[in-house]
Amino acid sequence: MTPLATRAVATERLRPILMVEDNDMDLDLCMQAFAEHAVANPFLVCRDGQEATDFIDAHATSTDPNLPLLVLLDLRLPKLDGIGVLRHARKHAVWNQVPFIILTTSRENSDIQTAYQFGVNSYIVKPVDFFAFSEVARRVQLYWVLTNQAPFAQP
Amino acid sequence: MSRAEIPADEAQRLHTLHSYGVLDTPAERAFDDLAALAAHVCQAPIALVSLVDENRQWFKARVGIEATQTPRDIAFCAHAILRPDELLLVRDTSVDGRFQDNPMVTSAPGIRFYAGAPLVASDGHAVGTLCVTDIVPRELDRAQQEALEKLSRQVVAILELRRTTSERRQLERFRLVIESVPNAIIGADRDGRINLVNAEAERLFGYTRADLVGQLVERLVPVDLRAEHAGRWANLLANPASRHEAVCRETLGLHKCGDEVPIELGLTLLDTSHHTFVLESITDVAERKAYEFLLHRVQILHRAIVDNAGCAIVSTDADGLITSFNPAAERMFGRVAAEVVGVHTPQILQGDEGGAPDMDAEPSQRALGRGFASLLDQCRGDDARECEWICARKDGSQLPVLLSVTALRDTDGHKTGCLVLALDISQRKRDEEILREKNEELKTFAYTVSHDLKAPLRGITGYAQEVQRSHAESLPERARFCIGQVISAAKNLDRLIDDLLAYSRIVAHVPQPVRFRLDELVHRILDDRSLTVADQGVEIDIEVPRIELRGWEHGLHQVLSNLIDNALKYSRQSRPPRVAVRAGLTNGACSVSVADNGIGFDMKYQDRIYGLFNRLVRASEFEGTGAGLAIVSKVLEKLGGSIRAESTPGQGATFFIEVPEFIESSP
Numbered sequence: 001m002t003p004l005a006t007r008a009v010a011t012e013r014l015r016p017i018l019m020v021e022d023n024d025m026d027l028d029l030c031m032q033a034f035a036e037h038a039v040a041n042p043f044l045v046c047r048d049g050q051e052a053t054d055f056i057d058a059h060a061t062s063t064d065p066n067l068p069l070l071v072l073l074d075l076r077l078p079k080l081d082g083i084g085v086l087r088h089a090r091k092h093a094v095w096n097q098v099p100f101i102i103l104t105t106s107r108e109n110s111d112i113q114t115a116y117q118f119g120v121n122s123y124i125v126k127p128v129d130f131f132a133f134s135e136v137a138r139r140v141q142l143y144w145v146l147t148n149q150a151p152f153a154q155p
Numbered sequence: 156m157s158r159a160e161i162p163a164d165e166a167q168r169l170h171t172l173h174s175y176g177v178l179d180t181p182a183e184r185a186f187d188d189l190a191a192l193a194a195h196v197c198q199a200p201i202a203l204v205s206l207v208d209e210n211r212q213w214f215k216a217r218v219g220i221e222a223t224q225t226p227r228d229i230a231f232c233a234h235a236i237l238r239p240d241e242l243l244l245v246r247d248t249s250v251d252g253r254f255q256d257n258p259m260v261t262s263a264p265g266i267r268f269y270a271g272a273p274l275v276a277s278d279g280h281a282v283g284t285l286c287v288t289d290i291v292p293r294e295l296d297r298a299q300q301e302a303l304e305k306l307s308r309q310v311v312a313i314l315e316l317r318r319t320t321s322e323r324r325q326l327e328r329f330r331l332v333i334e335s336v337p338n339a340i341i342g343a344d345r346d347g348r349i350n351l352v353n354a355e356a357e358r359l360f361g362y363t364r365a366d367l368v369g370q371l372v373e374r375l376v377p378v379d380l381r382a383e384h385a386g387r388w389a390n391l392l393a394n395p396a397s398r399h400e401a402v403c404r405e406t407l408g409l410h411k412c413g414d415e416v417p418i419e420l421g422l423t424l425l426d427t428s429h430h431t432f433v434l435e436s437i438t439d440v441a442e443r444k445a446y447e448f449l450l451h452r453v454q455i456l457h458r459a460i461v462d463n464a465g466c467a468i469v470s471t472d473a474d475g476l477i478t479s480f481n482p483a484a485e486r487m488f489g490r491v492a493a494e495v496v497g498v499h500t501p502q503i504l505q506g507d508e509g510g511a512p513d514m515d516a517e518p519s520q521r522a523l524g525r526g527f528a529s530l531l532d533q534c535r536g537d538d539a540r541e542c543e544w545i546c547a548r549k550d551g552s553q554l555p556v557l558l559s560v561t562a563l564r565d566t567d568g569h570k571t572g573c574l575v576l577a578l579d580i581s582q583r584k585r586d587e588e589i590l591r592e593k594n595e596e597l598k599t600f601a602y603t604v605s606h607d608l609k610a611p612l613r614g615i616t617g618y619a620q621e622v623q624r625s626h627a628e629s630l631p632e633r634a635r636f637c638i639g640q641v642i643s644a645a646k647n648l649d650r651l652i653d654d655l656l657a658y659s660r661i662v663a664h665v666p667q668p669v670r671f672r673l674d675e676l677v678h679r680i681l682d683d684r685s686l687t688v689a690d691q692g693v694e695i696d697i698e699v700p701r702i703e704l705r706g707w708e709h710g711l712h713q714v715l716s717n718l719i720d721n722a723l724k725y726s727r728q729s730r731p732p733r734v735a736v737r738a739g740l741t742n743g744a745c746s747v748s749v750a751d752n753g754i755g756f757d758m759k760y761q762d763r764i765y766g767l768f769n770r771l772v773r774a775s776e777f778e779g780t781g782a783g784l785a786i787v788s789k790v791l792e793k794l795g796g797s798i799r800a801e802s803t804p805g806q807g808a809t810f811f812i813e814v815p816e817f818i819e820s821s822p
Contacts, residue, residue: 025618026614029617029618076607128609128612128645128649129616129620129646
């Protein structure tokens with residue numbers, strides 16, 4: 001088994017991509033998919049909601065090198081769910097401007113509506129098929145990493 | 156001057172005089188003629204028909220004098236009537252002690268002569284005179300005296316004739332009145348022999364007049380009431396003023412056929428100049444008794460309902476004070492009727508409602524949140540106002556109730572109070588809470604399935620695909636086949652989970668009705684599948700007129716999508732594939748059919764096809780999980796619709812669905 005990506009601190013010039021995901025395999029497959037599309041940004045990972053809010057509180061200035069380019073957020077998380085993390089982030093002056101993408105299994109209308117209500121930028125349902133998953137990663141990179149103009153300058 | 160004595164028979168005399176009914180009536184030719192004859196025969200300038208009343212003499216006819224009456228004190232005639240059988244002759248008033256200082260002698264008209272013949276009625280009483288007078292003393296010969304007496308008898312004859320005619324007329328009028336009153340009237344003499352019967356009495360007792368007249372009145376009284384009836388009569392005859400006590404509100408009469416009829420009886424003692432008789436006025440109260448009986452039954456029913464009802468029933472008067480408080484209300488609110496009736500308004504039953512409005516409450520309840528009093532005030536219309544409410548028991552505990560408040564009105568529409576019905580819904584509230592929890596559990600379950608079950612599935616697929624993609628060359632043939640099977644199985648499981656979720660979502664969904672066009676819906680579904688239609692070269696044939704429906708649009712969208720998808724799928728091997736959609740309205744129902752020329756199915760399986768995950772074809776031939784028609788049938792169940800199919804294997808299938816035109820859900 002490929003060693004799982006672990007929490008790291010970004011050292012490169014590029015802003016990191018923050019993943020909030022508790023499932024090992026989902027995390028690994030996701031990193032795999034991004035790796036296949038040669039995403040150069042470093043990956044930071046939080047394994048539950050509490051860890052995510054702690055991370056948000058710890059990196060709350062626009063000049064912080066660990067302030068992510070975007071956040072990939074699962075909805076179902078231990079301790080505090082994805083919506084809780086989102087609400088926490090949206091109260092921050094700086095984190096309020098960070099793009100959040102929900103990456104989840106749920107197609108429930110109520111989940112989608114709640115996520116947008118609390119200011120999510122995009123909502124993506126995780127496909128079971130890896131090639132489809134890989135395609136999602138490619139499109140995220142194409143749009144959110146390469147096309148979209150981020151609110152904060154590179155550190 | 157001496158005043159005339161009062162005759163010994165004065166009372167009877169006056170009675171007779173009054174019975175003629177002649178006093179103060181206009182002049183009549185017959186009397187005028189007789190007075191003129193008297194004046195002529197006696198060669199006198201003045202002649203009068205004078206009637207002596209209690210305090211005056213009044214002239215029915217007069218010749219040679221203007222006055223119409225004089226006081227009795229100075230009347231010559233008052234003297235004349237003291238001797239009914241004699242003519243009073245005064246030859247010279249100036250030498251007669253009775254008259255010499257009479258003002259009519261001493262001054263105008265200065266009467267010196269008087270001759271008066273008493274008017275003697277058939278009963279012997281003298282009621283007045285026919286008299287002649289002169290202003291000089293003189294004599295009246297024998298023949299003249301006799302003529303005057305004869306003429307006086309003529310006056311009496313005319314008076315009596317006049318009275319008889321008038322009596323007849325009155326009697327006739329009396330009969331008409333008696334016949335027209337709505338009461339039955341029976342007249343009888345002192346001995347109880349019937350002498351008067353009106354039409355209503357004939358109807359009420361079933362006899363004709365001829366049957367009854369001359370019979371004893373007790374014939375119309377039931378045997379066991381005769382003694383009582385006789386007592387009532389005896390009391391009336393002994394004491395005529397007892398009429399009011401003789402009114403009997405409820406007794407019985409005896410009909411000719413032997414039936415006893417409920418009546419109201421009034422007895423009156425009538426005294427005429429000729430005879431005394433008893434009038435029985437009888438009112439038929441059968442109808443009233445029937446109403447009373449009905450009312451009594453309704454009251455008993457009402458009492459039984461109010462006393463045994465499971466819901467609290469409280470009524471108020473126009474001032475809002477409680478007027479009734481049934482046993483269920485006593486149990487529900489922990490108060491006894493005696494402590495609230497006439498003392499409190501229903502306000503005493505109001506529970507807490509302070510603080511911010513409860514946003515989970517029903518909207519109707521929030522709108523009325525200003526208080527129980529406003530709820531009572533608002534019940535103006537005839538329709539009951541119904542809402543959920545929190546009431547308080549005497550011990551302070553709270554009780555959720557379903558309240559229904561209705562205005563009570565009199566026949567003019569004025570509000571006379573309120574009727575408040577309260578149903579204890581605490582059990583329902585608990586059940587609803589349990590149901591809500593169960594639903595929540597079910598939702599969580601579906602959520603868990605979608606998330607937790609799919610995560611490992613993604614792992615299986617992901618890693619198997621990685622092996623297939625990156626390490627296939629190093630694997631033997633069989634291993635590569637196995638990896639392919641793993642991926643295929645995992646994808647099947649993924650679809651199954653999706654369909655299972657879709658199905659459970661439909662089951663738990665509470666539809667919100669919207670207005671939509673069926674024709675537009677069908678075209679939208681087919682537009683969404685235009686790529687498939689083009690790829691497979693399907694001939695589409697739509698005949699759907701403009702139909703407007705109100706209901707669960709998304710549900711019907713799901714049904715038609717599944718049916719059309721099935722038609723496209725199972726006809727794709729036909730050359731060319733054909734799919735036809737038809738719709739129409741009949742008797743308030745909307746019917747839609749979806750037909751294809753695909754593989755069809757054997758009708759012996761027609762009941763199996765709607766079961767969840769039941770399939771008639773192998774997955775290797777046509778992909779699918781077998782949830783499609785199960786979802787269709789579940790949605791139609793919720794829409795109040797139905798589905799049936801017709802098919803022949805190898806020749807296609809047609810599915811017919813029917814839904815109500817107006818698919819109303821609860822408001």
